[in-house]
Amino acid sequence: MDASTTPSAPAAVDPAELFADPYAVYARLREAGPVHRFTGTDGLPAWLVTRYDDVRQALADPRLSLDKAHAKPGGYRGLALPPALDANLLNMDPPDHTRIRRLVSQAFTPRRIARLREPVRRTADALLDAVAPLGRADLIADYAAPLPIAVICELLGVAEDDRPDFRSWTDALVVPDPARPDGAREAVRALLAYFAGLLARKRAEPADDLLSALIAVRDEEDRLSEDELMSLAFLILFAGYENTVHLIGNAVLALLLDPPQLAALRADPARTGAAVEELLRYDGPVPLAIRRFPTEDVTIGGVAVPAGETVLLSLAAAHRDPRRFPEPDRLDLGRDGAGHLALGHGIHYCIGAPLARLEAEIALTALLDRLPGLALDVPVDALRHRPSMRTRGLLALPVRF
Structure with missing residues (x-):
């Protein structure tokens, strides 16, 4: 396509197929063209970018704003x-994004994350002791969901007695x-009320x-x-919980399907860190x-995209792009994982990337160490993924061992 090309009609996507096997849907779109007008499963229009090079460039393009103030009405x-x-x-975009990230980095340090290694392993072992x-x-x-919520509560300083409520609110979202x-709105x-009280307590004592450290950080005035x-x-809770649950669940399923x-x-458990990539x-x-x-x-992949419209960058499509990853549909734990965009x-x-990696590595290491003979307890076609375009995760993962 050249810079003046505009797809004539939105790409047709079957929501059921997208939820069940997004990689097949995105493969068709990726090979048909780098950028498509796209109607999401919510019925709202967007531009979908599917090829690795275009997605990577767009992720770092300052003209593509995260600030909703730049959105046209009616988009995703x-x-x-x-x-x-x-x-x-x-x-947020710079300069606000730069200012806040600089402050957060003073509190969300590698040393703080490293100190969580032992608590994460203890939590993983306690969950495995129960099953x-x-x-x-x-x-x-029983495992992928309670592990990260316990870690986040430890990180933020949420009291033990409050953690059941915390988990129920998060699950409702x-x-x-x-x-x-109205469950999500109530959650x-x-x-909001809980965090207001928690911040007040952390200020007083x-x-x-991490919350106490975030309250204390300063950059001059x-x-x-x-x-x-x-x-x-809220971001640490929501993104750190949901994404880590799905990372662990998807990783275990991928391994079970490739003996x-x-x-x-x-x-060779020492390879687990590289395997996570x-x-x-x-x-x-x-x-x-x-x-x-x-x-x-802007022009993305040779396609003209007007200002204010919604752009969705498909990491799933980019990660299966054969132009970047040879045999991309094959799991290869020996592959050089550098370059993924997850x-x-x-x-x-992601500012929480070191924590996500730490949790996934420990969760997989503990699981494989503690549960010999791990195998699916249902036919693979009985498994169901969440009906979401935004996330990729299992509703349940029944196993035996």
């Missing part, structure tokens, strides 16, 4: 949040109950946790506002990067 905008939770890094005598488990409900249409209100602190706490790769990893590429938890809005007319690229690279 993502999760609607109250203003106190909306002032987060996923909705090991049973010989069967749902690895989502991640897996809305169709019988309770947001409850979290600072502790050795600059510091985080109350809404910025609330939004950061030689599973056996090789069992035989290939598992992120192969079936990562985030099929689409956070939506972007061009601040001016954790972003450019100034919006």
Whole structure:
């Protein structure tokens, strides 16, 4: 396509097929062209970018804004949040993004993440202690979901007694109950009230946790506002919980479906860190990067995209692009994992990436160490993924061991 090319009609996508096998849908679109007008499963229009080079360049293009102020009315905008939770890094461009990220990096340090290694392993072992005598488990409900919420509560300084409520609110956001249409809205209100109280307690009695550190950080006279602190706490909770649950679940399923790769990893647990990079590429938890809005007319992959329209960058399509990854549909734990985009690229690279890697590595190592004979307990075609274009994750993962 040349710079003047505009697709004549939105690409047709079957939502059921997209939820069940996004890679087949994105492969067809990727080979048909680098950029498509696209109607999402929510019925809203967007531009979908499918090829690795274009996606990587677009992730770092300053003309593609995360700020919803640049969006035309009627496009895809993502999760609607109250203003106190909306002032987060996923909705910001420089200079605000630069200022907040600089402050956060003073508190969210590699040393703080490294100190979580032992608590993560203890939590993983405690969860496995509970299921090991049973010989069967749902690895989502019994392991992949409770592990990251416990880690986030430890990181933020949430008291033990508050953690059951914290988990229920998070679940209401991640897996809305169709019988309770207002459940997600109620959960947001409850979290907002809880974080307000928690921040007040941390101000009065600072502790050795991330929230206390975020309250204390300064850059000369600059510091985080109350809404910025609330939004950061919510972002750490929501993104850190949901994405890590799906990363662990998808990784375990990929290994169970490829016994030689599973056996090789069992035989050499030291390879688990490198294996996580290939598992992120192969079936990562985030099929689409956070939506972007061009601040001016731009050309992506030779296609003209008008200012203000919604641009969706398909990480799932980019990660299976044979132009970048040979035999991309094959899981290869020996592959050089450098270059995957699952954790972003450019100034919006995931600030929680070291924690996500740490949790996934420990979760897989503990699982393979503690549960010999691990295998699916249902036919693979009985497994169901969440009906979401935005996330890639299993509703349940029944296993035996």
